[in-house]
Amino acid sequence: MDLGQFAAGFGVAILLYLAVAVGIGALSIWVLYTIIWRGVRRGLREYYGGQLDAARTVDQIRRSPGPRDW
Known part of the structure; x- marks a missing residue:
């Protein structure tokens, strides 16, 4: 038996x-x-509740059309 090969x-x-252990660890942290x-x-x-919806509506009214609105 060759010890170097072993x-x-x-x-x-x-x-x-x-x-494999690092991969499983990263996957579990992500999950x-x-x-x-x-x-x-x-x-x-x-x-x-609905407070954020009102803020989004006001933001949409103030915002002018831009490249994201194409």
């Missing part, structure tokens, strides 16, 4: 494990962030 295979396995952010947005919508 060590190289073990190193590849560790790198693969670390890559958690998404869930929390949606909850915060929903809570803000429920708390402020």
